[in-house]
Amino acid sequence: MVRFSDINIGDAIPPLVKPAVSHLQLALYAGAGADHNPIHVDEEAAKAGGLPGIIAHGMLAMGFLGQLLTQWVPQRQIRGFSARFVAMGFPGDVITCTGKVAGKREEGGEKLVDLEIAAQNQKGENIQLGKATVALP
């Protein structure tokens, strides 16, 4: 169990390295995420929209950031998380999610840890940059 007293500012949380994003995964996410925009599954539609090709759903990578948090603490302890979508993801990308402790505070009777989180591709480019807050015992 992760405890508030064991966490220090600057600590890294365990990273999450995802398998390469596949076309099948994008098709599954289009259905499950209720996002049927053709730019995520149809090469011709993506190019017609001025994109280099099929792009991954931004919310897929944000789902990976959610997994980064839930593999660290029970989901019920997540108070919030947010992300800026700073670059596009593509099929074949190997996405690594990381988090670093940026602050510790007590609020409303809870011990809270603020994190800076990021999703990067295999080239080390940031796809998403964000923040998260979790409550710890």
Add this chain to the structure above:
Amino acid sequence: MIDKSIVGKEYPPFTVEVEKRWVRSFAEALGESSPIYSDEAAAKAAGYRSLPAPPSFPFAIIMEANQSFMILDELGIDKRRAMHAEQGFAWHADLCAGDTVTGRQKVIDVYDKKNGALEFLVTEIRLDNQRGEHVCDLRTTVVVRN
């Protein structure tokens, strides 16, 4: 340009049922391996009333309810010029399979950068469950390339 008078507009509530199969398929799409998202017994052993919806699941709810594209259509924005720029979730209570959530969307802000070449639309959606509990707040920023 997006008509700034839309700021403050509130949309009628929508209701979405969070089916067990949907939670499972969402977790599968993410490549989630924890059994609490697919095996009800594991979820209950972890203290949930049924499969918990993963942390980013509420965005699937608002897409299912067409809340994001609805505003783009209302504003006459070509969806191919619109991209999701930022997303936030503030969690207040569990969201589990079997829940029925009611959402209410409001337009928070409209602003532009680069002399209008980029316009930003910020909306918030509050989700409450069938028990009247405040479950989650979503804050969404969409950028439109003019």
